[in-house]
Amino acid sequence: MLRVLIVGAGLTGSLCACLLRRALQNQVHITVWDKSRGTGGRMTTRRAEDSVGADIGAQYISATEFYRKEHHSLYSELLSAGVFVPMSCPVEGLRQKDDSLNYVSPNGMGHIVKHFLQQSEAEVQLLRHVTCLSRRGAFWEVEFSEGRSEAFDAVVLTMPVPQILQLLGDVPECLSEQQGALLAQVQYSSRFALVVSFAKDSSLDIPYGVKYVSDSPIVRYMSVEHQKRSKDLSSLGPSLVVHTSVSFGAAHLESPLDQVQPIIFEEVQRLLPQLPEPISMKAHKWRFSQVLTSVPGCPGHMTALEKPLMLLGGDAFTHSNFDGCVESALSVTRELTQRLSR
Numbered sequence: 001m002l003r004v005l006i007v008g009a010g011l012t013g014s015l016c017a018c019l020l021r022r023a024l025q026n027q028v029h030i031t032v033w034d035k036s037r038g039t040g041g042r043m044t045t046r047r048a049e050d051s052v053g054a055d056i057g058a059q060y061i062s063a064t065e066f067y068r069k070e071h072h073s074l075y076s077e078l079l080s081a082g083v084f085v086p087m088s089c090p091v092e093g094l095r096q097k098d099d100s101l102n103y104v105s106p107n108g109m110g111h112i113v114k115h116f117l118q119q120s121e122a123e124v125q126l127l128r129h130v131t132c133l134s135r136r137g138a139f140w141e142v143e144f145s146e147g148r149s150e151a152f153d154a155v156v157l158t159m160p161v162p163q164i165l166q167l168l169g170d171v172p173e174c175l176s177e178q179q180g181a182l183l184a185q186v187q188y189s190s191r192f193a194l195v196v197s198f199a200k201d202s203s204l205d206i207p208y209g210v211k212y213v214s215d216s217p218i219v220r221y222m223s224v225e226h227q228k229r230s231k232d233l234s235s236l237g238p239s240l241v242v243h244t245s246v247s248f249g250a251a252h253l254e255s256p257l258d259q260v261q262p263i264i265f266e267e268v269q270r271l272l273p274q275l276p277e278p279i280s281m282k283a284h285k286w287r288f289s290q291v292l293t294s295v296p297g298c299p300g301h302m303t304a305l306e307k308p309l310m311l312l313g314g315d316a317f318t319h320s321n322f323d324g325c326v327e328s329a330l331s332v333t334r335e336l337t338q339r340l341s342r
């Protein structure tokens with residue numbers, strides 16, 4: 001049985017695993033590794049014992065009519081499984097594109113990734129930080145944390161491009177000069193997320209689910225999680241998610257989180273003076289947040305090497321949202337399926 005490793009348990013990696021399983025069924029053993037403690041990547045929901053939890057990365061899916069048609073079967077699958085539902089909360093400050101419809105995941109955006117991983121029946125291993133890939137005849141030897149390694153027939157890398165370019169071993173020399181030049185053009189924004197959680201029965205007295213903030217140099221976006229997700233709060237406390245502006249993210253990129261967190265919270269209190277005392281607060285730095293410049297031509301994926309096969313995918317090869325990841329995963333899976341079934 002062919003052994004395929006997908007590095008990255010974000011949306012692109014999980015969907016690649018799912019689509020590959022559907023295409024090749026039991027001809028492949030699919031393994032997904034991620035360096036983090038949990039799945040989701042930039043589509044992660046941070047769980048909390050006493051509050052509703054929080055989407056710290058992607059917030060909701062904004063689907064144009066074009067992509068609703070193009071990716072119809074995936075939209076139907078997720079809607080009929082209840083993984084996402086139409087967004088119904090009040091939104092302030094959004095310049096909505098005319099034909100887009102918005103969807104939220106009632107259990108958090110991380111649930112979308114979990115759905116695809118479950119469907120893929122892949123072996124998912126967390127806390128596996130890939131550091132080095134070496135060609136060994138027909139295989140890739142993939143080294144992860146603490147110098148341990150395993151061999152695979154094909155590897156798909158789905159992490160942000162700068163993290164691909166940091167890998168040791170044969171990856172840099174597999175890439176042609178032209179591919180290297182294309183990857184060097186990819187750029188990401190950086191920003192911080194702050195999750196503020198409140199005790200059960202607290203009232204935040206905020207009329208919207210989502211607000212785009214235009215009168216702050218620090219805060220760009222706020223979401224009241226239970227209102228955004230239409231989630232019943234009877235046994236849990238509310239959470240507020242705050243995303244900073246890209247300019248604030250860039251200016252404080254190398255500052256420690258414990259210095260940045262109070263600056264963001266002070267601004268939140270200025271914007272929302274009625275907030276009750278929180279029970280907890282946690283900031284997160286997104287060094288690679290959304291793709292500002294994609295790989296030129298948005299090819300969907302890149303073939304770094306044919307034998308042994310190595311493909312690169314992720315939102316940098318298309319655009320930075322749900323449909324961008326779907327496009328990349330479809331493109332990776334088409335190529336994998338063609339090459340592995342020869």
Ligand SMILES: Cc1cc2nc3c(=O)[nH]c(=O)nc-3n(C[C@H](O)[C@H](O)[C@H](O)COP(=O)(O)OP(=O)(O)OC[C@H]3O[C@@H](n4cnc5c(N)ncnc54)[C@H](O)[C@@H]3O)c2cc1C
Nearest residue numbers: 008010011012035041042057058059060130159315321322
């Ligand atoms: C703040 C923010 C808000 C956003 N808002 C929206 C939104 O509202 N709607 C929307 O559609 N999109 C949104 N996006 C964009 C969306 O989240 C991304 O496009 C998407 O999640 C990218 O998925 P991916 O699988 O390509 O990459 P990632 O999610 O980055 O997955 C890559 C994975 O690789 C892992 N990894 C990295 N290096 C290694 C290594 N060496 N070894 C093992 N594992 C490794 C990482 O831990 C990560 O889990 C937002 C993103 C951010 C950050």
